[in-house]
Amino acid sequence: MRVSPSVRAVQVPDDNPMHPDFTSIYLIGDGQVLTIDAGEQMERYEWMLKGYLAAVEKAEIALSGITHHHSDHIGNLKWMRDELGAEVLVPKEAPRLLKGKLPRSGVETLADGQVIELDGGICVRVLVTPGHSVDSVCYYIENEGVLFSGDTLLGSSTTTVSDLGAYRRTLKRLLDLPNLNVICPGHGPLVHDPRERLQSYIDHRDMRERQILGALKEGGAQTSWEIMLKLYPDINPRLRRAADNNVRSHLVQLEEEGRLLLHPGMPRKPSAARKRREVEHARQRDLVIRKAKRYEAEKRRAEIREQENPPGAEWIQPPRYELK
Numbered sequence: 117m118r119v120s121p122s123v124r125a126v127q128v129p130d131d132n133p134m135h136p137d138f139t140s141i142y143l144i145g146d147g148q149v150l151t152i153d154a155g156e157q158m159e160r161y162e163w164m165l166k167g168y169l170a171a172v173e174k175a176e177i178a179l180s181g182i183t184h185h186h187s188d189h190i191g192n193l194k195w196m197r198d199e200l201g202a203e204v205l206v207p208k209e210a211p212r213l214l215k216g217k218l219p220r221s222g223v224e225t226l227a228d229g230q231v232i233e234l235d236g237g238i239c240v241r242v243l244v245t246p247g248h249s250v251d252s253v254c255y256y257i258e259n260e261g262v263l264f265s266g267d268t269l270l271g272s273s274t275t276t277v278s279d280l281g282a283y284r285r286t287l288k289r290l291l292d293l294p295n296l297n298v299i300c301p302g303h304g305p306l307v308h309d310p311r312e313r314l315q316s317y318i319d320h321r322d323m324r325e326r327q328i329l330g331a332l333k334e335g336g337a338q339t340s341w342e343i344m345l346k347l348y349p350d351i352n353p354r355l356r357r358a359a360d361n362n363v364r365s366h367l368v369q370l371e372e373e374g375r376l377l378l379h380p381g382m383p384r385k386p387s388a389a390r391k392r393r394e395v396e397h398a399r400q401r402d403l404v405i406r407k408a409k410r411y412e413a414e415k416r417r418a419e420i421r422e423q424e425n426p427p428g429a430e431w432i433q434p435p436r437y438e439l440k
């Protein structure tokens with residue numbers, strides 16, 4: 117799908133409740149292409165990307181950038197490097213966060229304000245935009261007004277935040293971008309009213325903060341989970357942890373601002389004995405599964421043997437027939 121003169125979107129269907137609709141990989145430029153994000157490690161991404169490249173005359177992936185280190189954005193980086201020979205561009209914290217998951221060679225780190233120049237005079241500026249994750253970056257093509265937001269801003273839902281103070285500063289920075297026309301998010305449809313959407317994200321965070329303060333006004337010390345259940349009584353259970361993380365990030369920010377009294381928690385000590393028991397349990401379970409699979413294969417082989425061979429178990433000497 118064509119987004120702007122130099123940008124195309126490859127939208128790959130998805131069934132993860134964390135990112136409804138679809139996950140996108142964006143292609144910038146003709147011939148030597150820069151991709152933004154690399155999807156999840158599932159074959160359908162490779163197939164869709166291959167199909168897209170085949171349909172676009174002479175396009176090949178020369179550069180492959182990511183917006184942050186989460187697995188649904190980096191899944192096919194190694195493939196892009198090893199099979200397609202792309203140069204890989206990652207945020208500067210990503211090598212630490214992605215130990216063992218990056219290609220062995222051809223990886224470069226990005227800096228704030230850096231401009232990636234592509235054929236045809238296309239300039240893509242890197243913006244360091246922490247908040248969703250510690251290493252989140254966006255990419256901006258100013259003369260076309262196209263912003264690639266990763267998970268900093270999504271197409272049809274709100275996002276999760278790891279550092280709320282940083283996230284709020286990031287939203288304000290994006291709101292100030294000159295000539296902003298369309299946002300290409302990591303998941304979900306394109307955003308054609310970028311300023312309104314950014315403002316609504318800012319308002320949404322302010323509203324959530326007021327709700328949390330409201331829940332706290334009911335009195336007593338509460339855990340983030342208790343507050344989450346009050347704020348989101350009907351949430352899909354698989355999204356509860358994510359919602360709890362969001363509440364927690366507000367509480368951390370409010371506490372840092374000196375507005376809350378913190379009763380420190382008591383973390384569970386990691387027990388070496390428990391860890392060993394868990395490892396042993398998993399080993400025993402795998403052993404049983406392997407044994408069962410072996411028995412099943414043996415049973416199948418026995419059935420085949422029985423079908424292929426004379427009924428030896430029924431006769432010491434089977435009856436014999438001869439012409440009179």
Ligand SMILES: [Zn+2]
Pocket residue numbers: 135186188189267302303
């Ligand atoms: Zn994502």
